[in-house]
Amino acid sequence: MWTLLTILAILAALLIAEALFVSTVTHALLWYEISGTEHARKLRSRGCLPLLFATGLLRAMGTQFLVVLTYHAHRLPWFGRERPDARGPVLICIHGLYHSPSAWVFHGPRFERAGFTDQVRIGYRCWFAPMNKAVEEVKRKVRRALDERPGRDALLVGHSLGGLMVRACLAEPDIAQRTRAAVSLGTPHRGSRLTAFGWGPITDTIRLDSPEIERFCPSRPAVKVPRLALATPMDNFVLPPRALLPPEGWEWAETGPINHIAMLHDRRTVEMVTDFLRRTISR
Incomplete structure (x- = not known):
């Protein structure tokens, strides 16, 4: 039983790590792409840019996790x-x-x-x-x-x-x-x-x-x-x-x-x- 729980825990940790990695890297690349551009100024009109990215990163982690869970x-x-x-x-x-x-x-x-x-x-x-x-x-x-x-x-x-x-x-x-x-x-x-x-x-x-x-x-x-x-x-x-x-x-x-x-x-x-x-x- 403990072996099964250990395997499940490892799989869950891998899923969380994958979601964190993909979400962080892609949002970092987006920040780099729009930095100093008109697109960034347009986003600021919707709110604080760092806050938008922080909430976006958290939501992206959740959606990435859902993709894996619901894939089949x-x-x-x-x-x-x-x-x-x-x-x-x-x-x-x-x-x-x-x-x-x-x-x-x-x-x-x-x-x-x-x-x-x-x-x-x-x-x-x-x-x-x-x-x-x-x-x-x-x-x-x-x-x-x-x-x-x-x-x-x-x-x-x-x-x-x-x-x-x-x-x-x-x-x-x-x-x-x-x-x-x-x-x-x-x-x-x-x-x-x-x-x-x-x-x-x-x-x-x-x-x-x-x-x-x-x-x-x-x-x-x-x-x-x-x-x-x-x-x-x-x-x-x-x-x-x-x-x-x-x-x-x-x-x-x-x-x-x-x-x-x-x-x-x-x-x-x-x-x-x-x-x-x-x-x-x-x-």
């Missing part, structure tokens, strides 16, 4: 009930790099309460697969979801790398023609410097200002689709902040000063998403 939640039988026979558009959610469909474990029920009862939470190989393989896998699964729902349209929502996957899908005429609206959350539309610390071939594709992003995830959709890019002014994974700026044709809005992963847990963020989606499909 999508394998549980109650997770992500699809309803192909429902009315209205199907909500297709695409997670980011190093994540899983469990990314939507908090927002999924909130989407459902907002009226989006049919949800497809797509998973894809993002750890070691190259960008082209990941993109093709996502497109294939989106097409399958649409084929299972003849006569119905889609709403695409992607977090982080998932937002680039949304762009890739919208470049396909057959998908774009059946998409009513699209939303990206904390997406590195112009790449990120932080990929220098990542692993796997996808990180080479999404380095800052990489032309490979446009190659695999074109900025122009095949047909015009209402698009919203949501970003947080304290994104600690997409650096520098200008890398969050979307291509021409996207609406742009900022959430409160929360961290990158907190966008998957924050109530105000999901309200901004659902407000946009409702506004769009009611036109």
Whole structure:
């Protein structure tokens, strides 16, 4: 019994250490990136900058810990009930790099309460697969979801790398023609410097200002689709902040000063998403 408790204690200590390390390093890099810039002055208008970073660091530790704890939640039988026979558009959610469909474990029920009862939470190989393989896998699964729902349209929502996957899908005429609206959350539309610390071939594709992003995830959709890019002014994974700026044709809005992963847990963020989606499909 003591051996089991010791193992559990070691695992818990490792999880806490990982959350502390990742959160501290990424917030330190964010501080370095924005120091003395207009972005820092804009953040100061929201409050004391050191206090914002201190609270942001603590929250980031919690969200990082939650990611690890819930990583395999999508394998549980109650997770992500699809309803192909429902009315209205199907909500297709695409997670980011190093994540899983469990990314939507908090927002999924909130989407459902907002009226989006049919949800497809797509998973894809993002750890070691190259960008082209990941993109093709996502497109294939989106097409399958649409084929299972003849006569119905889609709403695409992607977090982080998932937002680039949304762009890739919208470049396909057959998908774009059946998409009513699209939303990206904390997406590195112009790449990120932080990929220098990542692993796997996808990180080479999404380095800052990489032309490979446009190659695999074109900025122009095949047909015009209402698009919203949501970003947080304290994104600690997409650096520098200008890398969050979307291509021409996207609406742009900022959430409160929360961290990158907190966008998957924050109530105000999901309200901004659902407000946009409702506004769009009611036109």
